[in-house]
Amino acid sequence: MVEALNLGHHQAMASDDRVLLMGEDVAKTGGVFRVTAGLLDRFGEERVIDTPLAEAGIIGSAIGMSLYGLLPIAEIQFDAFVYPAFEQIVVHAARYAWRTKGQVPASIVIRIPYGGGVRAPEMHSDCPEALFAHVPGLKVVSPAGPADARDMLLAAILDPDPVIFMEPKRIYRAVREEVPQEPPLDIANGNGAGGEILSRARIARPGDDLAIITYGPTVPMSIEAADQLSRERGIEARVLDLRSLYPLDVAAITGSATACGRALVVHEAPRMAGIGAEVSSLIHERAMLDLEAPVMRVTGFEVPFPQFANEDDYLPSVDRIVAGAARVLDW
Amino acid sequence: MDELLRFIGDGDAIPDKPVPGGLDGKDLLEIYRWLVVLRTFDERAVALQRQGRLGTYALYWGEEATQSGPMYACRDTDWVFPTYRQSSIGALRGVSPATVLAWWRGYGGTHGFYNAREHRVAPICVPIATHLPHAVGLAYAAKLRRDPVAALAWFGEGASSEGDFHEAMNFASVWKVPAVFFCVNNQWAISTPFSKQTATATIVAKAAAYNMPATLVDGFDPIACWKATKDALERARGGGGPTLIEASCYRIGAHGTADDPKLYRDDADAARWRALEPVGRTAGYLTRLGVLDDTKRSAIAEEAKRLISDAVAEMESMDMPGREVLFDYVYARGRPDSFAEGLDELAAVRRPPEVQPLRPQAPPSTGDADAPKGLK
Numbered sequence: 001m002v003e004a005l006n007l008g009h010h011q012a013m014a015s016d017d018r019v020l021l022m023g024e025d026v027a028k029t030g031g032v033f034r035v036t037a038g039l040l041d042r043f044g045e046e047r048v049i050d051t052p053l054a055e056a057g058i059i060g061s062a063i064g065m066s067l068y069g070l071l072p073i074a075e076i077q078f079d080a081f082v083y084p085a086f087e088q089i090v091v092h093a094a095r096y097a098w099r100t101k102g103q104v105p106a107s108i109v110i111r112i113p114y115g116g117g118v119r120a121p122e123m124h125s126d127c128p129e130a131l132f133a134h135v136p137g138l139k140v141v142s143p144a145g146p147a148d149a150r151d152m153l154l155a156a157i158l159d160p161d162p163v164i165f166m167e168p169k170r171i172y173r174a175v176r177e178e179v180p181q182e183p184p185l186d187i188a189n190g191n192g193a194g195g196e197i198l199s200r201a202r203i204a205r206p207g208d209d210l211a212i213i214t215y216g217p218t219v220p221m222s223i224e225a226a227d228q229l230s231r232e233r234g235i236e237a238r239v240l241d242l243r244s245l246y247p248l249d250v251a252a253i254t255g256s257a258t259a260c261g262r263a264l265v266v267h268e269a270p271r272m273a274g275i276g277a278e279v280s281s282l283i284h285e286r287a288m289l290d291l292e293a294p295v296m297r298v299t300g301f302e303v304p305f306p307q308f309a310n311e312d313d314y315l316p317s318v319d320r321i322v323a324g325a326a327r328v329l330d331w
Numbered sequence: 332m333d334e335l336l337r338f339i340g341d342g343d344a345i346p347d348k349p350v351p352g353g354l355d356g357k358d359l360l361e362i363y364r365w366l367v368v369l370r371t372f373d374e375r376a377v378a379l380q381r382q383g384r385l386g387t388y389a390l391y392w393g394e395e396a397t398q399s400g401p402m403y404a405c406r407d408t409d410w411v412f413p414t415y416r417q418s419s420i421g422a423l424r425g426v427s428p429a430t431v432l433a434w435w436r437g438y439g440g441t442h443g444f445y446n447a448r449e450h451r452v453a454p455i456c457v458p459i460a461t462h463l464p465h466a467v468g469l470a471y472a473a474k475l476r477r478d479p480v481a482a483l484a485w486f487g488e489g490a491s492s493e494g495d496f497h498e499a500m501n502f503a504s505v506w507k508v509p510a511v512f513f514c515v516n517n518q519w520a521i522s523t524p525f526s527k528q529t530a531t532a533t534i535v536a537k538a539a540a541y542n543m544p545a546t547l548v549d550g551f552d553p554i555a556c557w558k559a560t561k562d563a564l565e566r567a568r569g570g571g572g573p574t575l576i577e578a579s580c581y582r583i584g585a586h587g588t589a590d591d592p593k594l595y596r597d598d599a600d601a602a603r604w605r606a607l608e609p610v611g612r613t614a615g616y617l618t619r620l621g622v623l624d625d626t627k628r629s630a631i632a633e634e635a636k637r638l639i640s641d642a643v644a645e646m647e648s649m650d651m652p653g654r655e656v657l658f659d660y661v662y663a664r665g666r667p668d669s670f671a672e673g674l675d676e677l678a679a680v681r682r683p684p685e686v687q688p689l690r691p692q693a694p695p696s697t698g699d700a701d702a703p704k705g706l707k
Contacts, residue, residue, distance in 0.1 A: 020475075046475050047475075051502070052498070052501055052502055052505055054494075054498040054501070054502070056464065056494060056495055056498055057464050057467075057495070057498030057499065057501070057502045059464075060461065060463070060464020060465055060467070060468065060495060060498070060499065061464045061465070061467045061468030061471060061499075061502055062468055063464070063465050063468060064464060064465035064466060064467060064468020064469035064470070064471070064472065064482070065468040065469065065471060065472040066468075067410075067447065067448070067453065067465060067468070067469050067472075068410075068468075068469045068472035068473060068476070069472070070472045070475070072468075084494070087458065087461060087495075088461060088464070088495075091457075091458050091461060092461060092462075092465070096454070097660050097661065097662060097663045098439070098444075098660050098661055099444050099454040100444055100445070100446055100447050100448075100454060100660075101440065101441050101444050101445070101446055101660055102659070102660035102663055103446040103447070103448060103449070104446065104447045104448050105662075105663035107663075136661055137661055137662065139662075159664060160663040160664050161662050161663050161664060161665075199665065246667075247665075247667035247668065247669070250668050
């Protein structure tokens with residue numbers, strides 16, 4: 001996924017000189033995860049900016065650049081470092097279109113590597129996506145694989161609204177797939193399937209017995225759990241990868257729940273008021289009579305993300321997903 | 332102690348200085364006219380609030396020089412970033428004053444907001460200091476594009492305590508962008524005095540930490556505010572980087588119409604500072620220069636009154652925004668499904684009778700004797 005994201009940055013910056021990258025250590029080192037390697041040499045230090053170490057300043061100045069017509073991509077180095085920028089995101093980025101009669105949206109992409117599973121130090125493994133999904137005016141997305149990562153990044157840059165682009169750290173180097181060189185959308189002309197890929201869920205594994213609804217870091221393990229359920233119980237679970245956390249693809253969510261009659265929501269973030277709570281509510285409100293069992297959740301716990309020695313106790317796993325599936329199947 | 336830049340005397344102990352180069356009689360009259368327009372707007376807005384026609388309003392009575400002078404120093408292509416205490420500044424750049432009044436009346440959408448790009452006036456910033464990084468980013472973009480454009484942002488001395496102020500100052504210096512930080516030091520952040528805000532003697536002292544040039548000016552003197560801003564903008568557009576300006580003045584009025592300064596400060600202080608207020612003082616200076624006379628003065632006052640009266644009439648003639656305004660412009664592209672559901676939900680119920688434009692209220696009851704019969 002790192003290489004796919006890197007390709008996306010190169011393609012976006014090459015095709016549109018309004019696109020610019022800024023963040024801590026994104027230029028010289030190419031980012032702490034090397035997502036932005038090679039951009040400085042190709043596009044120069046005016047468009048690939050190693051910023052001072054201040055997240056509110058990064059997001060705030062990105063908003064100002066957008067006001068002048070640029071399309072900045074701002075990288076937040078790690079999930080839990082985004083909090084100083086929260087005010088800029090909530091009171092300004094999210095409201096700029098609203099406060100200018102729709103004429104001047106904050107056209108910025110905020111990239112945030114997020115989540116655990118990589119044995120990172122304390123405060124480097126949060127899943128803050130629900131905080132952003134709760135804020136009107138933002139779009140929040142998370143790819144779960146390399147091809148989606150590249151295509152969704154380009155679509156996010158094209159989208160005039162502010163997009164919180166959540167990159168699952170544990171998938172950065174864990175999932176490999178071929179990414180077609182040609183993107184499915186034309187950056188310079190603003191054409192293509194950009195809106196679709198940013199707002200539509202995808203079926204990551206087909207099945208009609210149980211809908212496992214998930215996104216980002218827990219997609220691969222949900223597929224693995226579905227395979228295990230198939231082997232052990234002859235159950236074919238559909239894995240629905242949400243891609244977009246705001247807005248949610250309501251039709252795909254309720255359609256999957258209706259088709260399967262049973263649904264399980266999986267995410268790494270804490271359960272309370274998480275994306276799973278919203279997904280579960282939507283299904284119960286719209287498809288209750290199609291359900292054979294209540295919607296259940298497998299999520300992170302309502303505790304701070306632990307020190308990494310215990311992170312595998314905290315994180316959803318194939319075993320926890322299989323056990324959660326059993327609660328829904330045997331209800 | 333930093334030297335205070337000042338041109339306008341008080342006709343008494345403080346001597347006049349000659350008009351600085353770059354300003355002729357026409358310029359001086361225009362700067363004065365802007366003072367009067369701003370003053371007229373402010374006084375009218377307070378009156379409208381008292382009559383129940385506007386919501387809570389943040390007045391700027393006495394701070395007009397910190398707006399008129401810097402604004403006159405800008406080119407039309409420069410961007411300005413106001414806070415709620417410069418709410419009407421856009422009126423000097425083509426934003427309709429009726430739009431600003433509508434904003435204070437609680438209207439959004441097309442009534443209360445304007446297109447920032449059309450006027451190069453950022454939306455009025457409410458959370459303290461948070462617009463300062465925007466000015467820096469915009470200045471960065473202008474520099475990247477090789478455009479001779481600078482960004483000017485106002486803020487108060489209280490804002491200098493916020494992290495966003497320091498981040499903006501630091502980014503601006505490191506990037507050497509064409510930005511001007513204009514601090515209106517009116518000594519009071521609601522009830523908190525300057526001495527509780529910072530341990531430095533001035534705000535300009537903080538510029539040293541960012542290796543940034545700084546100028547201290549008399550905030551009641553529009554010529555001084557113009558001169559400092561003009562020099563800073565020219566340096567900025569010429570690639571010389573950012574500047575911090577501190578306009579030293581005093582918040583003669585309340586923080587807002589809901590604030591009562593008697594609770595925390597001595598009225599006598601404000602009364603003393605009032606002698607230096609910019610409209611009368613500038614009029615005196617221009618009269619001594621022979622630029623202004625009584626005829627011109629009353630013509631300018633009349634014109635400002637007409638302009639603001641027309642704006643009030645326009646504001647009052649605006650239709651109450653419909654329910655759909657809740658969902659307009661949240662996104663530039665696409666409407667989440669939930670928006671249509673929200674509109675449907677609203678359509679199924681009666682609109683609350685409380686949803687109506689502010690209008691003059693009956694004076695509050697003084698006791699049972701005033702209560703209408705049958706209501707008890």
